[in-house]
Amino acid sequence: MRNLASLLTLIFAISWKICEASVPPRRPDGRIVNGREANEGEFPYQLSLRRLTVHICGASVLDGSWAITAAHCVDGHEKKPQEFTLRLGSVKRSSGGSVMSVRTIYKHPTYDAKDMNFDVALLRTQPGALTQNPNVSPIALPEAGAVIEENQLAVVSGWGYMSSTESVLSSTLKYTTVRTVNQEKCHNDLRYHGGVTDAMFCASARNTDACQGDSGGPLTAQGKLIGIVSWGVGCADPFYPGVYTRLSHPSIRGWVRMLTKL
Missing domain, CATH: 2.40.10.10 (Trypsin-like serine proteases)
Incomplete structure (x- = not known):
């Protein structure tokens, strides 16, 4: 019985690692899932x-x-x-x-x-x-050291994939609104995927996100370019926020x- 219990424990541990490894990080690529189409002149930058x-x-x-x-x-x-x-x-x-x-x-x-x-x-x-x-x-840049407040509204835009299951770029620019995430929570949410550094920050929203093809694109707030679409785990995954390059990092x-x- 003891040997059986040990075997079951080993099988569970292996299964957990396989499951964990099956969640692919979005490194490096970023789409706007469930976004809205932009009008001409709406994102001139x-x-x-x-x-x-x-x-x-x-x-x-x-x-x-x-x-x-x-x-x-x-x-x-x-x-x-x-x-x-x-x-x-x-x-x-x-x-x-x-x-x-x-x-x-x-x-x-x-x-x-x-x-x-x-x-x-x-x-x-x-x-x-x-x-x-x-x-x-x-588009203006933030000053060095400018703080990104938690739960701040921001807009991300791009021509990336329109869903996490279809590798089809959008023909028209799309955008969506996300909210910045507490830095400690951001790091903890992504700890099994390397976490985040001070040169990164997270933003997310329910059922919408940036994805493949949106990488390098803008995340703006209050008329300034605060972030660049960098990486993530999946796209619009409710458990993983998107990661952005922090442009105010000194x-x-x-x-x-x-x-x-x-």
């Missing part, structure tokens, strides 16, 4: 980052020459900026607006693909190219200012 003409991530306009996205969107290809373009000034993923070439890519110097820490990159275009389109305007904000003067 939103960009579609494209590699070899195919949409891979979102990005945001910082000024006429600079855009910002997630480092994992360009990781491994930063020395080939000619492969990347930005579609701007349109809520359509594959039409409208204009398309600009990327001249230089800068990943945050301490970005770590293993834990997604400091998941941010800057894209430089020809001077003034990003604001030549009348339907485009920059090491991120200072690096952006050093390169862009913004």
